Amino acid sequence: MAKLTREDVLKLARLARLELSDEEITGFQSELSEILQYVEQLQDVDVSGLKPTNQVTGLTNVMREDEVRDYGYKTEELLKNVPKVKDNQIEVKRMLG
């Protein structure tokens, strides 16, 4: 039975790059445990001889020619939702603090 500790929640939050408040950490500890306990009913299902399904309509490797198509978009237009742009590139903060 999955019962998440505070450390488990903090580890997940770190992996997912989520800053959580103390209240959220406590809340998620019980909520996520409850949800995981619910989905754990699958552990008892017999799936011997079965393979996992990833794609339901049976399509595999849909290929196309590797050629440039012009959809008429301008770089500036595609960047207009980006918080910080410099010389038509996305500007981010320095990686090492």
Next chain:
Amino acid sequence: MSQWLPIADIAAKVSTGELKATDLVEQALKTIDEKKEFDAIIATTEERARERAQKVDAGEIKGHLAGVPFIAKDNFLTFGAETTAASNMLRGFVAPYQATAIEKLEAEGAICVAKANLDAYAHGASTENSDFFTTKNPHDKTRVPGGSSGGSAAAVVLDMAPFAIGTDTGGSIRQPASFSGCVGYKPTYGLVSRSGVVAMASSTDVIGPLTRTVEDTALILDVMAGRDDLDSTTIEADKAGYAKLDGSLKGKKVGIIREHMGESLDPKIIAVIESSVKKLEAAGAEVTEISLPSLPMALAVYYILCPAEVSSNLGRYDGQRFPYSYAEAKDLDDSYFGSRGRGFGKEAKRRIMIGTYVLSSGYYDAYYKKAQTVRTKLINEFSEAFKQVDFLVGPVAPTTAFKIGQNANNPLQMYLADIMTVAVNLVGNPAISLPAGMVDGLPVGLQLMAPQKADRELLELAKSTEELLV
């Protein structure tokens, strides 16, 4: 009674000049304004809608949907208003291009007039997870309209436009259609391109219409369906199209799903479903009971696979590429944590956390891979069932619309609202919710399901069924 004619009639009358697209757009905008207390709409696209209406009236834009106003769930990229997916993360996002579905509707002359509310990123069953506001049920303002396409369903029932479009990942079109009282259609996986739609769980996400009648739904599907180079999961549409339906119930084999008629269901809802099935039988359908033994596991499968895919699809909202960014961040890592921690609402975070857990090393086999394998078992059981019957029938949801706030502190209880809708998303089959009756003043939907790619046959059955239920 609705103020709107059948969609085909509206388009025909606009094409002959008997109706003016500009009047239809004003009529839709007026209704949206008059019914704004239901909070179904996030924003109108009125300026662009008026311009397009003028072009339709001038004969510059023609087609099967000429001048027909519609409302798009706000996770469709559209011009004329922001596209937010009801999330703070995307507040201020101006789409640089439109969703393929929108482009196809517009190419036939339809006019988008507004963007409808939803649970943020489509995570929810009530619109209560919208980062902005909760939509009210058209039949009772103290109740939810269902979700996540709750704004779209409410908008159709409130008669704001002849149709709306939504997305269905685990029931998000059918369940609000059932709660609010309209037709809601989930096509076969891949039948409608998802290009330009904010992704939730890519292995189950589909796009579909919400309308007043099956005929309207069929016409909209006909326009939206088919292959699209911008979505490699798309499949070919039926060569006969979907717009012209015939067929009768005589000799059709319909299976009642035993696992969905159990004790957990409100007896009054069972009564509505049973009376609907009797009508099908009286009209000549051969009704039998069908068992899909793994069906009770579908929700558990879904709540592993869906959060896993959500955690991946929401990875792009990192504070660098989309509007919301934590301004006080010291460095890049701080910007990721701060932007995601502050920008995402509680349900998005919850799903990211679950998804991260089931995909993390050490747990992947026990959760994610196991769920994908039980999914195969479900697919096999559905295939077996469709060897015995042409269609499956059952309820859409275990309850009618619940009170706003009732499940707010119990996420698992909220997830249970999807228990009868998620299975077809996992197996990729089409399904429809039809208004079947009322229980204590609230609508109840009847769900019909068909084999993959039998969308046309399903719509034909639904049309014959609808005539019996009205």
